[in-house]
Amino acid sequence: MADQPVSSTGLRGQSAGSTALCTVGKTGSGLTYRGYDIAELAEKAKFEEVAYLLLKGKLPNQAELAAYITRLKGLRGLPQALKAVLEQIPASAHPMDVMRTGASMLGNLETEQSFDEQQDVSDRLVAVLPSIICYWYRYSHDGVRIETETDDESVGAHFLHLLHGEAPSELHARVMNVSLILYAEHEFNASTFTARVCASTLSDLHSCVTGAIGSLRGPLHGGANEAAMEMIENWTSPDEAERKILGMLERKEKIMGFGHAIYRESDPRNAIIKEWSKRLAEDVGDSVLYPVSERVEAVMWREKNLFCNADFFHASAYHFMDIPTKLFTPIFVCSRVTGWCAHVFEQRENNRIIRPSADYVGPEKSVWVPIEERD
Ligand SMILES: CC(=O)SCCNC(=O)CCNC(=O)[C@H](O)C(C)(C)COP(=O)(O)OP(=O)(O)OC[C@H]1O[C@@H](n2cnc3c(N)ncnc32)[C@H](O)[C@@H]1OP(=O)(O)O
Numbered sequence: 001m002a003d004q005p006v007s008s009t010g011l012r013g014q015s016a017g018s019t020a021l022c023t024v025g026k027t028g029s030g031l032t033y034r035g036y037d038i039a040e041l042a043e044k045a046k047f048e049e050v051a052y053l054l055l056k057g058k059l060p061n062q063a064e065l066a067a068y069i070t071r072l073k074g075l076r077g078l079p080q081a082l083k084a085v086l087e088q089i090p091a092s093a094h095p096m097d098v099m100r101t102g103a104s105m106l107g108n109l110e111t112e113q114s115f116d117e118q119q120d121v122s123d124r125l126v127a128v129l130p131s132i133i134c135y136w137y138r139y140s141h142d143g144v145r146i147e148t149e150t151d152d153e154s155v156g157a158h159f160l161h162l163l164h165g166e167a168p169s170e171l172h173a174r175v176m177n178v179s180l181i182l183y184a185e186h187e188f189n190a191s192t193f194t195a196r197v198c199a200s201t202l203s204d205l206h207s208c209v210t211g212a213i214g215s216l217r218g219p220l221h222g223g224a225n226e227a228a229m230e231m232i233e234n235w236t237s238p239d240e241a242e243r244k245i246l247g248m249l250e251r252k253e254k255i256m257g258f259g260h261a262i263y264r265e266s267d268p269r270n271a272i273i274k275e276w277s278k279r280l281a282e283d284v285g286d287s288v289l290y291p292v293s294e295r296v297e298a299v300m301w302r303e304k305n306l307f308c309n310a311d312f313f314h315a316s317a318y319h320f321m322d323i324p325t326k327l328f329t330p331i332f333v334c335s336r337v338t339g340w341c342a343h344v345f346e347q348r349e350n351n352r353i354i355r356p357s358a359d360y361v362g363p364e365k366s367v368w369v370p371i372e373e374r375d
């Protein structure tokens with residue numbers, strides 16, 4: 001890569017295929033799912049409606065949505081063999097590794113036998129991923145074997161119910177709904193591209209999703225919401241936050257939750273989750289974390305013209321709902337699985353194996369040296 005201009009590394013700015021699912025940054029800061037603006041979806045839709053839109057190709061009518069919600073509710077149970085695997089994973093494991101193992105194990109137990117089953121497999125994944133992470137978390141941390149088949153109407157409420165052992169407040173269920181909508185889909189981001197590359201070999205859906213979870217785990221992608229929380233929770237006042245951020249910038253450290261590969265002006269998801277974070281801060285009587293987060297946002301803009309991406313205010317929002325930091329990125333998985341699966345369907349519909357070329361920068365010709373003569 002040494003001779004490549006920085007602007008073209010990481011495939012930046014190059015089209016790697018087409019999609020009818022999503023536009024990102026088309027006017028510098030916009031985001032649409034199948035043509036619907038993210039702000040409208042976050043205000044008016046249920047996450048399950050958005051999942052339907054992405055996976056089935058159109059918004060459901062009332063009867064279709066009711067049937068879809070009932071269907072998802074019926075798919076929340078965990079097979080005994082999967083519970084047994086989850087019970088083996090220590091409390092010290094990273095929950096994203098648990099998600100990866102959970103998705104992979106499910107692929108052993110409920111293997112996608114043909115692409116005709118892809119809708120069923122994706123519905124099952126949407127319904128069961130919250131059960132997987134919460135079953136492991138409650139077993140490994142609290143020693144309880146929870147019943148994952150709740151009657152909650154939404155994926156978000158189901159998640160919070162399993163995590164906290166009681167149905168969530170209306171406010172928390174609402175914020176989870178918005179959060180899951182915001183995270184559902186984002187064109188050719190790293191994890192989705194991973195899923196599409198895997199799909200392009202005609203592999204199964206569980207393999208595509210398992211690979212995508214691995215890509216989402218990193219702090220430059222989905223892992224940034226956890227990394228942002230680990231940073232801001234150390235600061236007890238906006239002034240301290242400002243001093244620390246200036247120091248980090250001086251040392252050329254990356255500030256997690258800021259910047260974006262595609263957006264140039266702002267990430268449209270930020271204003272939405274920020275507003276909900278503010279509502280939650282008021283609800284819990286916070287006078288530190290939200291003001292600290294706002295100051296970090298202001299300093300980053302003033303110093304570097306860098307804006308918050310979707311992850312930054314998700315950190316405080318999730319924290320205010322009493323969600324342990326290490327479960328932040330798994331929630332992202334519970335949402336993005338809809339986008340991943342929809343992209344796999346799209347890839348399969350018009351497939352050619354994804355196989356780019358590389359610019360070779362190694363030695364021209366190497367001379368073989370017998371092993372006993374090597375230094
Ligand atoms: C849901 C999501 O996945 S959103 C992304 C979540 N990830 C993060 O929040 C991690 C922090 N952010 C970053 O690392 C980057 O902004 C990325 C990975 C998101 C995008 O990377 P790139 O496309 O390479 O960023 P971009 O080309 O815009 O960077 C321009 C400059 O800003 C700097 N920069 C970008 N983001 C940051 C940041 N968060 N903190 C400090 N400096 C930054 C870069 O180092 C680069 O500086 P340079 O020109 O001196 O090398």
Ligand SMILES: O=C([O-])CC(=O)C(=O)O
Binds near residue numbers: 188
């Ligand atoms: O698009 C990206 O590169 C990262 C991102 O914001 C997402 O996946 O939601």
